[in-house]
Amino acid sequence: MKLSKRGEYAMRALIDLAIAQALGRALLPLSELSEKEQIPAAFLEQILFQLRSAGIVASVRGKHGGYCLAKPTDQIRFGEIIRLIDGPLAPIRCVSQVAYARCTCPDEAHCGLRMLMLDVRNAVAGILDKYTLADVADVTLRKLRRDKVPSPFVPPAELAALFDAPGPARPTRRARVHPVVPQGQP
Amino acid sequence: MKLSKRGEYAMRALIDLAIAQALGRALLPLSELSEKEQIPAAFLEQILFQLRSAGIVASVRGKHGGYCLAKPTDQIRFGEIIRLIDGPLAPIRCVSQVAYARCTCPDEAHCGLRMLMLDVRNAVAGILDKYTLADVADVTLRKLRRDKVPSPFVPPAELAALFDAPGPARPTRRARVHPVVPQGQP
DNA sequence: CGTTAACCTGACCGTTCAAGTCAGGTTTCA
Protein backbone atom coordinates (compact mmCIF):
# COMPACT_ATOMS: atom_id res chain seq x y z
CA MET A 1 0.00 0.00 0.00
CA LYS A 2 2.82 2.37 -0.69
CA LEU A 3 4.13 4.27 -3.66
CA SER A 4 7.89 4.78 -3.69
CA LYS A 5 9.47 8.17 -4.23
CA ARG A 6 10.77 6.86 -7.53
CA GLY A 7 7.24 6.12 -8.63
CA GLU A 8 5.94 9.44 -7.40
CA TYR A 9 8.65 11.38 -9.20
CA ALA A 10 8.18 9.38 -12.38
CA MET A 11 4.51 10.16 -12.52
CA ARG A 12 4.88 13.79 -11.64
CA ALA A 13 7.42 14.21 -14.40
CA LEU A 14 5.25 12.39 -16.90
CA ILE A 15 2.21 14.45 -16.02
CA ASP A 16 4.29 17.56 -16.52
CA LEU A 17 5.42 16.33 -19.90
CA ALA A 18 1.83 15.65 -20.87
CA ILE A 19 0.70 19.10 -19.79
CA ALA A 20 3.56 20.79 -21.55
CA GLN A 21 2.74 18.87 -24.67
CA ALA A 22 -0.87 19.96 -24.51
CA LEU A 23 0.40 23.53 -24.29
CA GLY A 24 2.57 23.07 -27.34
CA ARG A 25 5.93 22.37 -25.74
CA ALA A 26 6.70 18.74 -26.30
CA LEU A 27 10.34 18.92 -25.33
CA LEU A 28 11.45 19.75 -21.79
CA PRO A 29 15.01 19.65 -20.55
CA LEU A 30 15.79 17.79 -17.37
CA SER A 31 16.70 20.97 -15.57
CA GLU A 32 13.26 22.43 -16.06
CA LEU A 33 11.44 19.34 -14.82
CA SER A 34 13.75 19.02 -11.89
CA GLU A 35 13.32 22.62 -10.88
CA LYS A 36 9.56 22.87 -11.27
CA GLU A 37 8.93 19.66 -9.37
CA GLN A 38 11.65 20.09 -6.79
CA ILE A 39 13.26 16.77 -7.54
CA PRO A 40 17.04 16.18 -7.28
CA ALA A 41 18.28 16.37 -10.84
CA ALA A 42 20.59 13.37 -10.72
CA PHE A 43 17.86 11.19 -9.28
CA LEU A 44 15.29 12.27 -11.80
CA GLU A 45 17.78 11.61 -14.57
CA GLN A 46 18.08 8.04 -13.40
CA ILE A 47 14.33 7.64 -13.42
CA LEU A 48 13.92 9.16 -16.86
CA PHE A 49 16.56 6.79 -18.13
CA GLN A 50 14.47 3.90 -16.92
CA LEU A 51 11.36 5.35 -18.52
CA ARG A 52 13.21 5.76 -21.77
CA SER A 53 14.47 2.20 -21.72
CA ALA A 54 10.89 1.10 -21.39
CA GLY A 55 9.80 3.19 -24.35
CA ILE A 56 7.64 5.60 -22.40
CA VAL A 57 9.63 8.74 -22.99
CA ALA A 58 12.02 9.69 -25.75
CA SER A 59 14.95 12.06 -25.62
CA VAL A 60 16.90 14.48 -27.75
CA ARG A 61 20.58 14.87 -27.02
CA GLY A 62 22.84 17.81 -27.30
CA LYS A 63 22.23 21.45 -26.63
CA HIS A 64 18.53 22.36 -26.56
CA GLY A 65 17.81 18.69 -26.02
CA GLY A 66 15.33 17.30 -23.54
CA TYR A 67 12.69 14.69 -22.93
CA CYS A 68 9.27 14.13 -24.39
CA LEU A 69 6.66 11.42 -24.39
CA ALA A 70 7.28 8.56 -26.78
CA LYS A 71 3.60 7.69 -27.25
CA PRO A 72 0.31 9.56 -27.51
CA THR A 73 -0.79 10.64 -24.06
CA ASP A 74 -3.94 8.54 -24.25
CA GLN A 75 -1.86 5.41 -24.62
CA ILE A 76 0.16 5.76 -21.46
CA ARG A 77 -1.70 4.24 -18.53
CA PHE A 78 -0.67 4.71 -14.94
CA GLY A 79 -0.74 1.01 -14.32
CA GLU A 80 2.02 0.58 -16.83
CA ILE A 81 4.21 3.15 -15.14
CA ILE A 82 3.75 1.84 -11.64
CA ARG A 83 4.30 -1.74 -12.66
CA LEU A 84 7.52 -0.68 -14.32
CA ILE A 85 8.89 1.32 -11.44
CA ASP A 86 7.39 -0.27 -8.34
CA GLY A 87 6.49 -3.77 -9.46
CA PRO A 88 3.15 -5.58 -9.32
CA LEU A 89 0.02 -3.75 -8.22
CA ALA A 90 -1.29 -6.62 -6.13
CA PRO A 91 -0.82 -6.25 -2.38
CA ILE A 92 0.15 -9.90 -2.18
CA ARG A 93 1.76 -12.08 -4.79
CA CYS A 94 -0.85 -14.84 -4.86
CA VAL A 95 -3.36 -12.45 -6.42
CA SER A 96 -1.06 -10.82 -8.92
CA GLN A 97 -2.06 -11.30 -12.55
CA VAL A 98 1.31 -10.36 -13.94
CA ALA A 99 3.62 -11.79 -11.30
CA TYR A 100 1.83 -14.61 -9.56
CA ALA A 101 3.65 -16.58 -6.92
CA ARG A 102 2.35 -19.12 -4.51
CA CYS A 103 2.37 -17.99 -0.92
CA THR A 104 2.94 -20.11 2.15
CA CYS A 105 -0.78 -20.48 2.71
CA PRO A 106 -1.65 -24.16 3.07
CA ASP A 107 -4.89 -24.06 1.09
CA GLU A 108 -4.98 -21.36 -1.53
CA ALA A 109 -8.40 -22.31 -2.83
CA HIS A 110 -10.11 -21.61 0.47
CA CYS A 111 -8.03 -18.71 1.74
CA GLY A 112 -10.14 -15.87 3.06
CA LEU A 113 -7.33 -13.40 2.91
CA ARG A 114 -6.78 -14.16 -0.72
CA MET A 115 -10.39 -13.42 -1.61
CA LEU A 116 -10.18 -10.10 0.11
CA MET A 117 -6.88 -9.12 -1.43
CA LEU A 118 -8.12 -10.11 -4.85
CA ASP A 119 -10.88 -7.60 -4.36
CA VAL A 120 -8.38 -4.93 -3.45
CA ARG A 121 -6.12 -5.71 -6.37
CA ASN A 122 -8.99 -5.53 -8.81
CA ALA A 123 -10.10 -2.19 -7.47
CA VAL A 124 -6.62 -0.73 -7.70
CA ALA A 125 -5.84 -2.16 -11.11
CA GLY A 126 -9.25 -1.06 -12.32
CA ILE A 127 -8.43 2.53 -11.58
CA LEU A 128 -4.79 2.56 -12.56
CA ASP A 129 -5.30 0.70 -15.81
CA LYS A 130 -8.22 2.90 -16.78
CA TYR A 131 -6.80 6.37 -16.53
CA THR A 132 -4.17 7.64 -18.93
CA LEU A 133 -1.88 10.64 -18.95
CA ALA A 134 -4.35 12.33 -21.27
CA ASP A 135 -7.14 12.09 -18.72
CA VAL A 136 -5.12 13.55 -15.90
CA ALA A 137 -3.50 16.27 -17.97
CA ASP A 138 -6.92 17.25 -19.21
CA VAL A 139 -8.49 17.56 -15.81
CA THR A 140 -5.49 19.38 -14.42
CA LEU A 141 -5.48 21.93 -17.20
CA ARG A 142 -9.16 22.56 -16.71
CA LYS A 143 -8.62 23.10 -13.01
CA LEU A 144 -5.72 25.44 -13.60
CA ARG A 145 -7.79 27.55 -15.97
CA ARG A 146 -10.79 27.62 -13.68
CA ASP A 147 -8.62 28.92 -10.86
CA LYS A 148 -6.88 31.35 -13.19
CA VAL A 149 -3.45 30.02 -12.35
CA PRO A 150 -0.87 31.33 -14.82
CA SER A 151 -0.08 28.49 -17.18
CA PRO A 152 3.18 26.76 -16.52
CA PHE A 153 5.55 25.92 -19.36
CA VAL A 154 5.01 29.13 -21.27
CA PRO A 155 8.49 29.33 -22.71
CA PRO A 156 9.65 32.93 -22.86
CA ALA A 157 12.11 32.10 -25.61
CA GLU A 158 9.46 30.57 -27.78
CA LEU A 159 6.97 33.33 -27.17
CA ALA A 160 9.52 35.94 -28.09
CA ALA A 161 10.43 33.98 -31.16
CA LEU A 162 6.81 34.01 -32.24
CA PHE A 163 6.73 37.78 -32.25
CA ASP A 164 10.22 38.31 -33.57
CA ALA A 165 10.69 35.85 -36.35
CA PRO A 166 7.57 34.24 -37.79
CA GLY A 167 9.71 32.43 -40.32
CA PRO A 168 10.23 28.68 -40.54
CA ALA A 169 12.69 28.81 -37.67
CA ARG A 170 12.85 25.94 -35.18
CA PRO A 171 12.74 22.89 -37.41
CA THR A 172 11.31 20.78 -34.58
CA ARG A 173 14.04 18.20 -34.27
CA ARG A 174 12.93 14.64 -34.28
CA ALA A 175 13.30 12.84 -30.97
CA ARG A 176 15.22 9.67 -31.19
CA VAL A 177 13.17 6.86 -29.78
CA HIS A 178 15.41 4.47 -28.01
CA PRO A 179 15.09 0.76 -28.85
CA VAL A 180 12.96 -0.69 -26.14
CA VAL A 181 14.86 -2.90 -23.78
CA PRO A 182 12.63 -5.58 -22.26
CA GLN A 183 12.69 -5.05 -18.53
CA GLY A 184 11.44 -8.04 -16.65
CA GLN A 185 10.38 -7.71 -13.07
CA PRO A 186 12.18 -10.36 -11.06
CA MET B 1 0.99 -1.41 -3.06
CA LYS B 2 2.41 -4.09 -0.87
CA LEU B 3 1.33 -6.00 2.20
CA SER B 4 4.15 -6.98 4.52
CA LYS B 5 4.63 -10.52 5.76
CA ARG B 6 3.77 -9.24 9.21
CA GLY B 7 0.44 -8.02 7.94
CA GLU B 8 -0.23 -11.18 6.01
CA TYR B 9 0.51 -13.37 9.01
CA ALA B 10 -1.55 -11.20 11.32
CA MET B 11 -4.59 -11.50 9.13
CA ARG B 12 -4.22 -15.17 8.50
CA ALA B 13 -4.00 -15.80 12.22
CA LEU B 14 -6.99 -13.61 12.93
CA ILE B 15 -9.07 -15.30 10.27
CA ASP B 16 -8.16 -18.63 11.79
CA LEU B 17 -9.20 -17.41 15.20
CA ALA B 18 -12.51 -16.25 13.80
CA ILE B 19 -13.15 -19.55 12.09
CA ALA B 20 -12.21 -21.52 15.15
CA GLN B 21 -14.54 -19.39 17.20
CA ALA B 22 -17.38 -20.02 14.80
CA LEU B 23 -16.72 -23.73 15.24
CA GLY B 24 -16.85 -23.43 18.99
CA ARG B 25 -13.17 -23.24 19.84
CA ALA B 26 -12.45 -19.71 20.91
CA LEU B 27 -9.03 -20.39 22.39
CA LEU B 28 -6.11 -21.50 20.24
CA PRO B 29 -2.54 -21.90 21.46
CA LEU B 30 0.24 -20.28 19.51
CA SER B 31 1.67 -23.64 18.51
CA GLU B 32 -1.49 -24.63 16.71
CA LEU B 33 -1.75 -21.38 14.77
CA SER B 34 1.89 -21.48 13.90
CA GLU B 35 1.72 -25.03 12.67
CA LYS B 36 -1.47 -24.78 10.66
CA GLU B 37 -0.41 -21.59 8.94
CA GLN B 38 3.25 -22.47 8.56
CA ILE B 39 4.45 -19.34 10.29
CA PRO B 40 7.62 -19.25 12.43
CA ALA B 41 6.38 -19.45 15.99
CA ALA B 42 8.63 -16.77 17.45
CA PHE B 43 7.65 -14.33 14.74
CA LEU B 44 3.96 -14.99 15.11
CA GLU B 45 4.29 -14.55 18.84
CA GLN B 46 5.68 -11.09 18.28
CA ILE B 47 2.79 -10.22 16.00
CA LEU B 48 0.17 -11.52 18.39
CA PHE B 49 1.74 -9.46 21.11
CA GLN B 50 1.22 -6.38 19.02
CA LEU B 51 -2.37 -7.35 18.30
CA ARG B 52 -2.97 -7.86 21.97
CA SER B 53 -1.49 -4.49 22.88
CA ALA B 54 -3.97 -2.97 20.47
CA GLY B 55 -6.90 -4.78 22.04
CA ILE B 56 -7.68 -6.97 19.05
CA VAL B 57 -6.88 -10.31 20.59
CA ALA B 58 -6.82 -11.45 24.19
CA SER B 59 -4.77 -14.17 25.77
CA VAL B 60 -4.85 -16.75 28.52
CA ARG B 61 -1.57 -17.62 30.18
CA GLY B 62 -0.33 -20.82 31.63
CA LYS B 63 -0.83 -24.37 30.53
CA HIS B 64 -3.82 -24.79 28.20
CA GLY B 65 -3.61 -21.09 27.52
CA GLY B 66 -3.85 -19.49 24.11
CA TYR B 67 -5.20 -16.60 22.12
CA CYS B 68 -8.70 -15.54 21.21
CA LEU B 69 -10.40 -12.53 19.73
CA ALA B 70 -11.02 -9.68 22.12
CA LYS B 71 -14.06 -8.33 20.26
CA PRO B 72 -17.01 -9.75 18.36
CA THR B 73 -15.89 -10.82 14.91
CA ASP B 74 -18.19 -8.35 13.22
CA GLN B 75 -16.42 -5.49 14.93
CA ILE B 76 -12.93 -6.21 13.67
CA ARG B 77 -12.36 -4.59 10.30
CA PHE B 78 -9.42 -5.34 8.09
CA GLY B 79 -8.62 -1.69 7.72
CA GLU B 80 -7.99 -1.50 11.42
CA ILE B 81 -5.57 -4.40 11.32
CA ILE B 82 -3.58 -3.20 8.35
CA ARG B 83 -3.33 0.33 9.66
CA LEU B 84 -1.99 -1.06 12.90
CA ILE B 85 0.60 -3.34 11.38
CA ASP B 86 1.55 -1.71 8.10
CA GLY B 87 0.60 1.92 8.59
CA PRO B 88 -1.66 4.13 6.50
CA LEU B 89 -3.64 2.67 3.61
CA ALA B 90 -2.98 5.59 1.29
CA PRO B 91 -0.35 4.99 -1.37
CA ILE B 92 1.00 8.47 -0.78
CA ARG B 93 0.92 10.55 2.36
CA CYS B 94 -0.77 13.62 0.92
CA VAL B 95 -4.01 11.64 0.49
CA SER B 96 -3.98 9.85 3.82
CA GLN B 97 -6.94 10.61 6.08
CA VAL B 98 -5.30 9.34 9.21
CA ALA B 99 -1.68 10.32 8.62
CA TYR B 100 -1.63 13.27 6.26
CA ALA B 101 1.65 14.86 5.39
CA ARG B 102 2.47 17.44 2.80
CA CYS B 103 4.56 16.18 -0.06
CA THR B 104 7.16 18.07 -2.03
CA CYS B 105 4.66 18.88 -4.76
CA PRO B 106 4.67 22.62 -5.41
CA ASP B 107 0.92 23.01 -5.87
CA GLU B 108 -1.10 20.45 -3.96
CA ALA B 109 -4.44 21.88 -5.02
CA HIS B 110 -3.81 21.26 -8.70
CA CYS B 111 -1.79 18.06 -8.53
CA GLY B 112 -3.00 15.46 -10.99
CA LEU B 113 -1.21 12.67 -9.25
CA ARG B 114 -2.93 13.52 -6.03
CA MET B 115 -6.38 13.27 -7.56
CA LEU B 116 -5.58 9.88 -8.95
CA MET B 117 -4.09 8.56 -5.74
CA LEU B 118 -7.04 9.85 -3.77
CA ASP B 119 -9.20 7.69 -5.97
CA VAL B 120 -7.05 4.68 -5.25
CA ARG B 121 -7.00 5.33 -1.55
CA ASN B 122 -10.76 5.61 -1.40
CA ALA B 123 -11.23 2.39 -3.29
CA VAL B 124 -8.86 0.49 -1.02
CA ALA B 125 -10.18 1.96 2.19
CA GLY B 126 -13.72 1.37 0.99
CA ILE B 127 -13.08 -2.33 0.76
CA LEU B 128 -10.86 -2.79 3.77
CA ASP B 129 -13.03 -0.74 6.10
CA LYS B 130 -16.16 -2.51 4.97
CA TYR B 131 -15.36 -6.14 5.50
CA THR B 132 -14.97 -7.65 8.94
CA LEU B 133 -13.58 -10.89 10.23
CA ALA B 134 -17.14 -12.17 10.46
CA ASP B 135 -17.70 -11.68 6.74
CA VAL B 136 -14.58 -13.51 5.70
CA ALA B 137 -14.94 -16.31 8.20
CA ASP B 138 -18.49 -16.81 7.04
CA VAL B 139 -17.65 -17.06 3.37
CA THR B 140 -14.68 -19.28 4.05
CA LEU B 141 -16.72 -21.71 6.11
CA ARG B 142 -19.35 -21.89 3.43
CA LYS B 143 -16.72 -22.64 0.84
CA LEU B 144 -15.13 -25.29 2.98
CA ARG B 145 -18.44 -27.05 3.47
CA ARG B 146 -19.39 -26.83 -0.18
CA ASP B 147 -16.13 -28.53 -1.14
CA LYS B 148 -16.51 -31.04 1.66
CA VAL B 149 -13.16 -30.19 3.16
CA PRO B 150 -12.86 -31.71 6.64
CA SER B 151 -13.32 -28.88 9.11
CA PRO B 152 -10.15 -27.60 10.66
CA PHE B 153 -9.96 -26.95 14.37
CA VAL B 154 -11.94 -30.01 15.38
CA PRO B 155 -10.11 -30.60 18.63
CA PRO B 156 -9.81 -34.32 19.27
CA ALA B 157 -9.53 -33.69 22.98
CA GLU B 158 -12.72 -31.71 23.09
CA LEU B 159 -14.62 -34.13 20.91
CA ALA B 160 -13.59 -37.02 23.11
CA ALA B 161 -14.54 -35.04 26.15
CA LEU B 162 -18.02 -34.57 24.73
CA PHE B 163 -18.55 -38.27 24.51
CA ASP B 164 -16.76 -39.21 27.67
CA ALA B 165 -17.79 -36.71 30.27
CA PRO B 166 -20.90 -34.68 29.55
CA GLY B 167 -20.55 -33.01 32.94
CA PRO B 168 -19.76 -29.37 33.57
CA ALA B 169 -16.07 -29.97 32.90
CA ARG B 170 -14.01 -27.27 31.15
CA PRO B 171 -15.05 -24.16 33.02
CA THR B 172 -14.13 -21.97 30.05
CA ARG B 173 -11.51 -19.79 31.65
CA ARG B 174 -11.94 -16.11 31.17
CA ALA B 175 -9.40 -14.49 28.88
CA ARG B 176 -7.63 -11.59 30.40
CA VAL B 177 -8.03 -8.57 28.18
CA HIS B 178 -4.88 -6.56 28.28
CA PRO B 179 -5.20 -2.81 28.90
CA VAL B 180 -5.00 -1.23 25.49
CA VAL B 181 -1.79 0.63 24.88
CA PRO B 182 -2.27 3.51 22.47
CA GLN B 183 -0.02 2.88 19.53
CA GLY B 184 0.47 5.95 17.42
CA GLN B 185 1.86 5.63 13.95
CA PRO B 186 4.70 8.10 13.62
C1' DC C 1 36.82 24.22 -34.11
C1' DG C 2 36.09 24.71 -29.46
C1' DT C 3 32.87 25.62 -25.90
C1' DT C 4 28.91 24.52 -23.66
C1' DA C 5 24.50 22.62 -22.63
C1' DA C 6 22.33 18.91 -22.60
C1' DC C 7 21.64 13.69 -22.22
C1' DC C 8 23.92 8.70 -20.94
C1' DT C 9 25.38 5.15 -17.83
C1' DG C 10 27.24 2.58 -14.29
C1' DA C 11 29.05 2.57 -9.77
C1' DC C 12 28.75 3.80 -5.21
C1' DC C 13 26.86 4.83 -0.48
C1' DG C 14 24.43 5.69 3.86
C1' DT C 15 20.18 4.79 6.25
C1' DT C 16 16.12 2.42 7.13
C1' DC C 17 13.30 -1.45 7.49
C1' DA C 18 11.49 -6.17 6.99
C1' DA C 19 11.77 -10.64 8.67
C1' DG C 20 13.22 -13.21 11.67
C1' DT C 21 16.02 -15.21 15.90
C1' DC C 22 17.36 -15.50 20.68
C1' DA C 23 17.34 -15.36 25.44
C1' DG C 24 15.31 -15.16 29.53
C1' DG C 25 11.17 -14.22 32.24
C1' DT C 26 6.29 -15.14 34.23
C1' DT C 27 1.95 -17.55 34.80
C1' DT C 28 -0.84 -21.55 35.35
C1' DC C 29 -2.19 -26.44 35.36
C1' DA C 30 -1.47 -31.28 36.53
Next chain:
DNA sequence: TGAAACCTGACTTGAACGGTCAGGTTAACG
Protein backbone atom coordinates in the same frame (compact mmCIF):
# COMPACT_ATOMS: atom_id res chain seq x y z
C1' DT D 1 7.65 -29.29 40.99
C1' DG D 2 7.80 -29.59 36.11
C1' DA D 3 6.00 -28.71 31.81
C1' DA D 4 3.33 -25.94 28.80
C1' DA D 5 2.07 -21.95 27.59
C1' DC D 6 2.37 -16.77 27.11
C1' DC D 7 5.53 -12.17 27.71
C1' DT D 8 9.04 -9.00 26.32
C1' DG D 9 13.02 -6.79 24.75
C1' DA D 10 17.27 -7.13 22.34
C1' DC D 11 19.70 -8.58 18.50
C1' DT D 12 20.91 -9.81 13.50
C1' DT D 13 21.12 -9.86 8.75
C1' DG D 14 20.16 -8.79 4.12
C1' DA D 15 17.76 -6.06 0.92
C1' DA D 16 15.70 -1.98 -0.62
C1' DC D 17 15.26 2.97 -0.84
C1' DG D 18 16.71 7.45 -1.90
C1' DG D 19 20.16 9.54 -3.47
C1' DT D 20 25.09 11.07 -5.16
C1' DC D 21 29.22 10.99 -8.12
C1' DA D 22 32.16 10.58 -11.88
C1' DG D 23 33.08 10.34 -16.34
C1' DG D 24 31.28 9.63 -20.74
C1' DT D 25 28.78 11.13 -25.60
C1' DT D 26 26.11 14.13 -28.61
C1' DA D 27 24.80 18.24 -30.82
C1' DA D 28 24.07 23.37 -31.34
C1' DC D 29 26.28 27.75 -31.72
C1' DG D 30 29.65 31.41 -32.25
